[in-house]
Amino acid sequence: VESFSLQVSALSLWLSTLVARPSTDSALSFQPSTLDSVLRTLPMLFFHDPLSGRTVSYGDLLADLRRPGQFRPLVVRSDDAITVFRAVLQALLADGEVTLLGTDAPATAPEKDPAPVPFAAENGPRSHRELLERIRGTAQARLVLSTSGTTGRPRQVAQGIDSLARGVRFNESSAEAVWGLAYHPAHMAGLQVFFQALWNQQGMVRLYGMDPAAIENELAQGEITHLSASPSFYRLLLPLRTPCPSVRQITLGGERCETRLLESLRTSFPSARIRNVYASTEVGSVLVSEGEVFTVKGTLKAMVRVESDELQFHRQLLGEFKEDHEGGEWYGTGDVVEVLSEDPLRFRFVGRRDESINVGGYKVNPEEVASVARSFPGVREVRIYGQSNSVLGEIVACQVLPRDSHFDLAALRRYLAEQLASYKLPRSVEVVDQLPCTPTGKIKRL
Amino acid sequence: MSPNTTLLHALSRLREQKGLTPLNGLDPKADLRTDLGLDSLDLAEMTVILESQTGVDVFKEGVVRSVGEVLERLR
Numbered sequence: 001v002e003s004f005s006l007q008v009s010a011l012s013l014w015l016s017t018l019v020a021r022p023s024t025d026s027a028l029s030f031q032p033s034t035l036d037s038v039l040r041t042l043p044m045l046f047f048h049d050p051l052s053g054r055t056v057s058y059g060d061l062l063a064d065l066r067r068p069g070q071f072r073p074l075v076v077r078s079d080d081a082i083t084v085f086r087a088v089l090q091a092l093l094a095d096g097e098v099t100l101l102g103t104d105a106p107a108t109a110p111e112k113d114p115a116p117v118p119f120a121a122e123n124g125p126r127s128h129r130e131l132l133e134r135i136r137g138t139a140q141a142r143l144v145l146s147t148s149g150t151t152g153r154p155r156q157v158a159q160g161i162d163s164l165a166r167g168v169r170f171n172e173s174s175a176e177a178v179w180g181l182a183y184h185p186a187h188m189a190g191l192q193v194f195f196q197a198l199w200n201q202q203g204m205v206r207l208y209g210m211d212p213a214a215i216e217n218e219l220a221q222g223e224i225t226h227l228s229a230s231p232s233f234y235r236l237l238l239p240l241r242t243p244c245p246s247v248r249q250i251t252l253g254g255e256r257c258e259t260r261l262l263e264s265l266r267t268s269f270p271s272a273r274i275r276n277v278y279a280s281t282e283v284g285s286v287l288v289s290e291g292e293v294f295t296v297k298g299t300l301k302a303m304v305r306v307e308s309d310e311l312q313f314h315r316q317l318l319g320e321f322k323e324d325h326e327g328g329e330w331y332g333t334g335d336v337v338e339v340l341s342e343d344p345l346r347f348r349f350v351g352r353r354d355e356s357i358n359v360g361g362y363k364v365n366p367e368e369v370a371s372v373a374r375s376f377p378g379v380r381e382v383r384i385y386g387q388s389n390s391v392l393g394e395i396v397a398c399q400v401l402p403r404d405s406h407f408d409l410a411a412l413r414r415y416l417a418e419q420l421a422s423y424k425l426p427r428s429v430e431v432v433d434q435l436p437c438t439p440t441g442k443i444k445r446l
Numbered sequence: 447m448s449p450n451t452t453l454l455h456a457l458s459r460l461r462e463q464k465g466l467t468p469l470n471g472l473d474p475k476a477d478l479r480t481d482l483g484l485d486s487l488d489l490a491e492m493t494v495i496l497e498s499q500t501g502v503d504v505f506k507e508g509v510v511r512s513v514g515e516v517l518e519r520l521r
Contacts, residue, residue: 360486390505391490417463427491428498 045178045203047082050218051210056082058128058201065089065131066124071116075099081185081206085194088143092135092161093123099144099156100186128201135161145188159188163317168195177248178203180218182229189253193228202226212237222246227269228277231257232443235374235381236401236435240268253277257292257349258371296345304345310353311335336365357386358394362423369396369426372419378407383435383443387428398426401435449500449520453513456495460488474514482513496520 044058056064064086072090076083079102091098096117125131142158179197181204183190190208197204205224207215215237218224222244228251238261250265250272257276265274278287278294287294287304296304303314312330337347351367358364366384373382380401387397400412413429435443447455450472458468466483478484484492489505496516497503504510504519 360490387494389490389493390503391486391493395487395490395494413463422485422487425487427487428494 044201046197047085047181047204047206049081049206050214051206052080054082061086061089062125062128062131065093066121066126068121070119070121072096072119073098073116075101075113076186077101077103077113078186079103079184079209081181081190081194081204081208084185084190088191088194089131089135090119091143092138092141093125093131094119095138095140097142097144097158100191101146102184102186132199136165143191145186145191164191165195165199168192168199176202177225178205178223180205180207180215180224180227180229180247182207182227182233184208189228189230196228216240219244219247225249227251227272228253231261232381232437234261234265238264238268243268243270245269245271247272250274251277258374259292260375262291292348293340293346294348301345305330306337306339306345306347307332309336309338309350311337311347357384357396359386359396359423360392364396364424366396369398369416369420369424373398373400373412373416373426376412376415378403379412381435381443384426389427395427396424397428399430399432399435401433402431407431447499449517452496452499453516453520456492456499457482457484457513459495460484460492464488472513472517474512474517476513477511478513478516479511492516 046056046058046061048055072094073087074097076087076098078084084100087098088100125134138161142160143164144156144158146156177197177200179193179202181190181193183193185191185194185208193204196202205218207218207224207227207229210218219240220242223246225247226249227247231252234250234252247269248271250269252261252265252274253276262274265272274290276289276292276294278289287296287300289295303317305312307330311333313333315329315331317331332353334353336350336353338350340346340348351365355366356363357366366386370382370384373379373384380403382401383399385397385399386394389395398416400407400409409429409431416425416429437443454469454472457472461483462468464483469482473481476482478489478492493503493505500520502520504516507519510516510519
């Protein structure tokens with residue numbers, strides 16, 4: 001069996017060198033049909049969706065992009081990663097634009113979404129290498145994304161390949177990596193994982209939109225080696241029933257991540273290196289840290305600053321906004337940070353500025369309340385939000401997702417009352433069996 | 447549960463949360479703030495408790511000051 005699999009991998013290696021040759025090599029000029037049948041045999045996993053049971057290899061992907069008579073969408077409303085990623089690649093190859101929306105996005109009525117346009121099969125790349133070269137060379141191509149928005153109305157931002165792939169690393173040694181895709185594919189964070197996997201010809205397995213038990217089952221298969229998700233995703237998942245040593249790298253981002261969560265991650269994923277990433281739809285992926293403290297280094301020093309506790313980025317780092325927004329050289333992220341040192345700039349996240357709850361004129365940071373509630377035994381995850389109230393305008397409300405059915409709600413209330421100033425105390429506390437999440441896996445605030 | 451019992455439970459719970467003694471009965475003339483020791487945050491919570499149990503937001507039509515006024519809104 002061993003020698004057979006050796007032969008198979010040698011064959012696929014030979015095939016990949018063959019198809020990687022430039023088209024000018026006349027000695028190896030294939031008829032499209034022959035080439036496509038060769039492409040189909042490239043075995044590397046591109047994407048597996050456990051919910052639909054669909055598996056697509058890199059060979060399938062390339063052959064599909066070369067299929068004659070196809071169209072490419074200008075607007076994609078889909079929760080299917082293969083549909084979204086295919087449309088992204090078509091837009092990049094055609095040097096065009098595509099708008100990505102989850103199925104939860106509001107309809108653009110009264111206007112209808114534009115009809116798909118023809119996509120020339122001769123634009124389809126013949127090899128993974130050619131695909132990457134072509135994508136990197138696109139100057140005009142734009143992906144229009146919606147900011148995820150835990151509060152308020154989503155905004156649209158157009159990104160070119162430069163900012164989309166800014167945080168992507170080319171790393172030959174991790175060629176066998178398989179990413180668990182925990183983010184919605186149409187959102188910035190999901191696309192970061194897509195480009196990271198694509199750049200290195202790595203596979204992805206769907207984890208977004210799945211419940212914790214199904215996710216744990218997928219992880220237990222031992223195939224997934226890399227995970228990138230929001231702290232809320234991990235809080236809902238952990239602790240695992242049995243530790244998962246096959247995961248080698250854990251990436252967190254998008255929300256504050258506390259030391260307790262990092263410890264829990266280390267227990268459930270004993271072989272993983274843990275990275276904390278700062279990324280947003282507006283700026284792409286910018287900062288990386290090992291724990292909860294971010295350090296601004298190198299060329300970013302001149303482009304990142306903290307003003308009145310808010311993290312700000314220089315305009316040079318931003319994508320183009322589809323809507324007008326106040327000019328100025330600096331862009332406020334709305335992320336409130338605590339500065340630990342000025343030079344080099346080191347900080348950690350405290351919460352979101354626009355998410356504070358106004359209790360009779362007192363501003364409450366929901367993240368602070370959530371952090372206290374999460375420290376109570378038996379709490380898996382909480383949602384802290386403002387609930388309108390006829391006495392104070394807003395009060396702090398709390399929904400609790402307990403670890404099991406033996407949860408003591410009265411004890412949690414007493415604990416919160418001991419730990420929190422009275423205006424910060426959730427005045428409505430309820431146990432729920434599910435918390436509403438945004439498409440990127442953050443807990444909704446409203 | 448009668449409005450009387452509902453309010454008695456709610457007020458007792460709020461007082462206990464503040465380290466005050468629970469109530470034995472309701473005096474309609476008792477002022478929620480000065481006699482029962484509740485602040486505006488407690489009153490906000492009281493509206494949440496009462497609304498979840500009776501469907502009535504007692505502060506919706508304006509301020510209520512005494513136990514009797516709350517009972518009136520609940521009836």
